[in-house]
Amino acid sequence: xxxxxxxxxxxxxxxxxxxxxxxxxxxxxxREVLVPRQPDRVVVMHEPLLGxxxxxxxxxxxxxxxxxxDGSFVIAVDFIDTVLGxxxxxxxxxxxxxxxxxxxxRALEPDLIVATELDAGKLDQLATVAPVYxxxxxxxxxxxxxxxxxxxxxxxxxxxxxxxxxxxxxxxSSLRETxxxxxxxxxxxxxxxxxxxxxxxxxxxxxQALEDLGFIRLNVDDTSKLAAGGGSxxxxxxxxxxxxxxxxxxxxxxxSYTEDDRGETGTRAKLDRIxxxxxxxxxxxxxxxxxxxxxxxVITPTLASANHMLDAFESWTxxxx
Amino acid sequence: MIRRGxxxxxxxxxxxxxxxxxxISNLVAGLGLAMAxxxxxxxxxxxxxxxxGISDFLAIFVGAELSDAKVYALIDVRLPRILVGFxxxxxxxxxxxxxxxxxxxxxADPGLFGFSQGSMIMIMLLLIVxxxxxxxxxxxxxxxxxxxxxxxxLWLVGGGRSSGLAIVLMGIAVETVLSSFGTLLIxxxxxxxxxxxxxxxxxxxxxxxxxxxxxxxxLFFLSLAGILIAGRALPAYDLGNEMxxxxxxxxxxxQPMLLLFAVVLSAAAVTAVxxxxxxxxxxxxxxxxxxxxxxxxxxxLSGLTGGILVVAADTLTxxxxxxxxxxxxxxxxxxxxxxxxxxxxxxxxRKFQSH
Numbered sequence: 251x252x253x254x255x256x257x258x259x260x261x262x263x264x265x266x267x268x269x270x271x272x273x274x275x276x277x278x279x280x281r282e283v284l285v286p287r288q289p290d291r292v293v294v295m296h297e298p299l300l301g302x303x304x305x306x307x308x309x310x311x312x313x314x315x316x317x318x319x320d321g322s323f324v325i326a327v328d329f330i331d332t333v334l335g336x337x338x339x340x341x342x343x344x345x346x347x348x349x350x351x352x353x354x355x356r357a358l359e360p361d362l363i364v365a366t367e368l369d370a371g372k373l374d375q376l377a378t379v380a381p382v383y384x385x386x387x388x389x390x391x392x393x394x395x396x397x398x399x400x401x402x403x404x405x406x407x408x409x410x411x412x413x414x415x416x417x418x419x420x421x422x423s424s425l426r427e428t429x430x431x432x433x434x435x436x437x438x439x440x441x442x443x444x445x446x447x448x449x450x451x452x453x454x455x456x457x458q459a460l461e462d463l464g465f466i467r468l469n470v471d472d473t474s475k476l477a478a479g480g481g482s483x484x485x486x487x488x489x490x491x492x493x494x495x496x497x498x499x500x501x502x503x504x505x506s507y508t509e510d511d512r513g514e515t516g517t518r519a520k521l522d523r524i525x526x527x528x529x530x531x532x533x534x535x536x537x538x539x540x541x542x543x544x545x546x547x548v549i550t551p552t553l554a555s556a557n558h559m560l561d562a563f564e565s566w567t568x569x570x571x
Numbered sequence: 572m573i574r575r576g577x578x579x580x581x582x583x584x585x586x587x588x589x590x591x592x593x594x595i596s597n598l599v600a601g602l603g604l605a606m607a608x609x610x611x612x613x614x615x616x617x618x619x620x621x622x623x624g625i626s627d628f629l630a631i632f633v634g635a636e637l638s639d640a641k642v643y644a645l646i647d648v649r650l651p652r653i654l655v656g657f658x659x660x661x662x663x664x665x666x667x668x669x670x671x672x673x674x675x676x677x678x679a680d681p682g683l684f685g686f687s688q689g690s691m692i693m694i695m696l697l698l699i700v701x702x703x704x705x706x707x708x709x710x711x712x713x714x715x716x717x718x719x720x721x722x723x724x725l726w727l728v729g730g731g732r733s734s735g736l737a738i739v740l741m742g743i744a745v746e747t748v749l750s751s752f753g754t755l756l757i758x759x760x761x762x763x764x765x766x767x768x769x770x771x772x773x774x775x776x777x778x779x780x781x782x783x784x785x786x787x788x789x790l791f792f793l794s795l796a797g798i799l800i801a802g803r804a805l806p807a808y809d810l811g812n813e814m815x816x817x818x819x820x821x822x823x824x825x826q827p828m829l830l831l832f833a834v835v836l837s838a839a840a841v842t843a844v845x846x847x848x849x850x851x852x853x854x855x856x857x858x859x860x861x862x863x864x865x866x867x868x869x870x871x872l873s874g875l876t877g878g879i880l881v882v883a884a885d886t887l888t889x890x891x892x893x894x895x896x897x898x899x900x901x902x903x904x905x906x907x908x909x910x911x912x913x914x915x916x917x918x919x920x921r922k923f924q925s926h
Contacts, residue, residue: 279703346896348770349888350777352648353620356640368767370703375777378647 275404278386279367285381286361288406293344293358293380295365295372298329299387299453301341302550303398304364305334307407307414310341313358315350317343327507332546333554355379364401367391387551389451394458397551414553421560422462429567434464436499442545443520444506447488455555456502456548462556463563468498490525494532501534504545514542541566593868600862604875611882612653618890619644647780655779656885657878658791659840660850664858664877665794666836667851668870669829672805676739680851681717681837683739685746687848689720690841692753695768699760710786710842717838720745721830773898774845776885783843790839794874797832802867804829809865847900850877853907860914880907 272284293313294301301311316324321340323329324347330338342358345351352375355363360380365372366387376382383404386392392400402411438460440450449470450456457467470488505517521528534540547558575595578584583595617624621644627637628645637645667680674684681687693716697704704712724745728737757765757772804825807815816822840847854877855869864872884903 348773348775348896348898351620351889352777353640353644356643357620367702371698371767371771372777374782375780378643378780 275383277384278391278400279370279384281384283381283383285383285404289362291359291361292405293355293360293363294341295363295369295376296387297323297341298550299366299397300364300385300401302329302333302554303395303401303552304405305330305338306398306552306554307402307405307410309405309407310339312341312360313344313355314341315344316347317341318346319343319354325507327546329546329550332544333550333552333558350376352379362405364404387453389453392551393452394461395455395551395553395556397453398553411553418553418556418560419462421557422459425560425564426463429463436465437468438465438500438502439468439470439496439498440502440504441488441493442504442506443517443524445524447490447493447524449486449488450502450504450549453551454549455552455557456543456559458551459548459556459559459563460500460502463560465500468496470496494525494528497533499539501532501540503540503542504549505542507546512544512546517542538570594862594864596862597864597868597872600858600864600872601868601875604858604861604872604879608657608875608879608882611879611886612657615653615882615886615889616645616649618886619649651779651781651784652776652885652889653882654784655787655843656776656881658784658787659776659844659847660854660877660879660881661791661874662794662836662840662877663847663850664854664873664880665798665870666833666840667877668855668858668873669801669805669833669836670851671855672808673826673829673833674736674739674742675809675811676736677856678852679739679742680849681833682846682848682851683746684724684742685720685749686717686834686837687841687846688746688749688753689716689718690714690838691772691846692716692749692756693719694771694842695753695756698768699756706783706786706842710839713838713842714835717834717841718831720749721834725827725830770898771845774847774900774903776844776899778843787839787843790835794836797836798867798870798874801829801832802870805870806865844881844899847881847903849907850880850903853877853911854880857907857910857914860918880910 271287273287274282275285276282289309291312292304292309293315294304294311295315297311297314297316301314305311317340318324319342321342323340328340330340344354344358350372355376356379363376363380363382365376365382365384367384368387369376370384373382373384385397385400385404387397399411402408440456440460442448442450452467461467470486470492503517503521505512505520509516509520511517511519518529529535541562543559543562548555548562572588574586576584576586576592578594584592585595585598586592613625616628621640623637623641623644627635627641628650631637631642631645663681666686670679670681670684671677673679690713693712694709697709697712701708724738724741727741727745757768760768804815804820807818807820808826808829810818812822812826837851855873857880858864858869858872858876861876862868862872880903881899883906884899887902887906888897888899
């Protein structure tokens with residue numbers, strides 16, 4: 251009996267600190283997950299949507315799905331460099347897209363894996379390595395920088411987020427005051443150019459900044475119906491014919507990541523190939539209501555991207571005066 | 572007990588007391604393939620980031636203490652991949668071999684008949700509506716999708732009275748429609764959903780774990796029983812439906828049962844790793860090159876070849892193509908197609924020399 255009591259006390263002493271360092275949270279799919287209060291080895295399953303918001307709050311990401319073993323990123327643009335600035339340490343990869351390597355993932359010794367709700371199919375396997383938190387990223391479910399807000403709460407950095415957001419909102423207010431006309435109620439439409447035209451979804455710093463400035467998204471047919479199915483960055487393809495008829499108060503054009511020139515010249519040239527002659531008949535162009543922005547800076551759901559958008563908007567308004 | 576004799580084609584044969592008989596060449600090929608599967612599994616156990624392999628694996632059984640990383644690599648990652656890969660390859664190859672006899676067409680496989688597409692589309696629709704659907708529901712959806720296509724196919728060609736050619740042609744038509752619908756779904760779904768589905772469509776053994784093995788194992792054993800039953804009927808189907816009926820095969824009853832057997836095997840494989848196109852054609856042909864066989868022997872040899880091909884493809888993905896995005900379907904093609912071409916070429920040369 252005495253042996254049992256000692257064993258129980260020993261077990262309590264061993265498990266006690268674990269209870270103190272962990273907490274039970276409910277993820278976006280309704281699962282209850284035991285996560286560390288302050289995780290310090292976080293792995294993300296989608297770098298732009300999950301990794302950047304955390305890094306923007308000061309967390310160093312240990313691993314990121316899609317990065318190579320040497321830390322290089324899978325697509326042409328490295329969002330850590332473009333959004334947060336160069337020189338930051340890069341997370342390590344654990345297998346190419348489509349083939350996450352569980353052994354490599356385990357070798358990273360993560361204490362928390364943050365995945366999107368679309369990774370639910372990988373959940374069982376990922377959970378063999380560390381607790382997995384599923385975060386909504388689809389446009390129908392999250393808006394602006396809500397992802398960063400949610401993740402800040404997950405890792406116990408809500409105060410940091412709120413403080414940075416307050417600074418950002420002050421900047422929004424001061425920028426609104428300098429605008430020549432009140433932008434409240436004016437419409438905007440962000441369009442991303444690949445080999446086709448794509449209306450950009452709602453979960454980005456760009457959308458957050460534009461809507462905080464008072465703009466309202468232009469309703470293009472029934473994008474809301476399509477958005478219900480998901481789609482975090484690209485909402486829907488847009489035909490060249492439908493695009494030519496649109497007349498938002500502010501047309502935001504973003505050139506593909508694969509293009510070297512993502513500025514005004516490159517974007518105009520790209521759009522010329524998709525909608526020949528658009529510069530002659532589209533009202534936003536004739537009335538100088540187009541904002542050309544680099545998607546590599548503004549597309550992530552972070553305060554950093556929202557600030558990049560404010561920078562772009564500010565320099566555009568100064569130029570327009 | 573066992574008597575050695577000679578078959579009508581002059582090849583050696585072993586005759587058992589209970590009437591069971593097997594050609595020696597088929598037995599040798601089967602044992603060779605089984606040995607190859609074991610050797611491949613041993614090699615595959617060594618592939619991965621953690622430095623461990625067969626010696627550590629055997630050490631577990633004598634009570635040796637291994638590091639957590641080694642146990643995780645061997646027991647949680649590599650062994651499930653090998654076992655699931657083998658069983659999935661076995662199932663698809665078996666399904667292909669059964670369909671080839673039913674259709675009397677060497678090109679028949681679950682993909683050509685639209686069974687894989689039926690399962691795929693049903694799973695895609697389920698995942699769109701219920702993204703977090705439990706695996707049992709996904710498996711049911713796959714079987715339902717395959718069965719719907721099989722039922723449609725039988726109805727379209729007129730049930731048991733249909734000829735093999737009619738089944739193939741109607742199968743191609745159904746497969747084309749379903750593939751188009753699948754492409755449409757991928758194209759017009761939101762990008763993230765499309766990406767998640769595309770990953771699954773490309774095929775992967777990432778999901779391999781012990782619960783999947785436990786779910787697949789009964790089917791694997793059921794397939795062994797299926798081989799005993801279907802293997803007896805298939806040589807008659809190889810001669811055509813009329814001849815099969817003349818030989819006493821109850822075609823109207825056994826044809827739907829054989830189709831059901833092929834559909835369940837194909838659907839289970841699709842659920843586990845995604846569609847493995849062309850494997851249902853590849854494996855029976857490579858097996859036939861190793862040892863021309865009919866009936867049960869053909870099914871066993873095809874199954875073993877299919878299993879080996881999938882394990883080899885996964886080994887290629889994990890070992891040689893480290894860091895390269897190489898889905899299972901692609902590595903299977905890289906390994907299987909050259910073997911297929913060599914086998915067909917050598918078969919043609921063999922025939923040419925014999926004339």
